[in-house]
Amino acid sequence: MTPLYQSRQYNWAMLVIITAMLIFIGVASRGDPEGGAPWWVYPILLLTPVAFGAMTVTVTYQEVRVRCLLGWPRRRIPVDRIRACTTFERKWFAALDTGVRPGRGESRLNGRRGVVLTLDSGLPVVISAPDPGELQRAVEKARSHLPHKSGG
Numbered sequence: 001m002t003p004l005y006q007s008r009q010y011n012w013a014m015l016v017i018i019t020a021m022l023i024f025i026g027v028a029s030r031g032d033p034e035g036g037a038p039w040w041v042y043p044i045l046l047l048t049p050v051a052f053g054a055m056t057v058t059v060t061y062q063e064v065r066v067r068c069l070l071g072w073p074r075r076r077i078p079v080d081r082i083r084a085c086t087t088f089e090r091k092w093f094a095a096l097d098t099g100v101r102p103g104r105g106e107s108r109l110n111g112r113r114g115v116v117l118t119l120d121s122g123l124p125v126v127i128s129a130p131d132p133g134e135l136q137r138a139v140e141k142a143r144s145h146l147p148h149k150s151g152g
Contacts, residue, residue: 005059005138009130014053018045057127059138061145064117066127077117077125080146084118085139087132115139 022045054069064082067074090112114128115135129135 003058003060004141005135006056007129007131007135008054008056009128011053055128057129057135059135059142061142064127064139064142075125077119079139079142081119081121082117082139082143083120085136085143086116086118087114087136088116088126089113089132 056065056067056069058065061079063079064077065074066077112128113130113132114126115132117125117127117139119125127135
């Protein structure tokens with residue numbers, strides 16, 4: 001089934017900072033061959049944030065899925081549990097943090113723009129997205145295809 005919405009985003013600020021730190025550590029340890037780490041440590045240190053520094057958001061008619069590059073951590077939100085979907089935009093300096101905290105309802109890499117999904121339990125789920133309006137339209141389209149419950 002083709003998803004209604006799918007986007008992959010990267011936390012470029014984190015990746016640049018980690019790369020700069022690795023270059024600094026590599027240059028600083030070159031002068032002392034016994035004090036430096038083996039060559040294979042640096043690629044592992046560089047690939048670790050890459051694995052967790054990418055996030056994919058997918059919306060289908062059944063669920064909203066949020067997962068990192070390796071698939072963990074991940075979160076699946078059934079569309080029938082979503083009560084409301086609103087967009088948000090923060091100042092640019094708020095975008096430098098990263099948070100994937102499923103227990104607190106946060107899944108964001110670039111926290112500047114995104115949507116807030118309010119679940120039927122009242123928990124707000126914050127999901128960052130480069131195009132929050134498109135993500136909101138996809139969630140609303142999925143919600144519009146739910147069978148309506150008759151009042152009793």
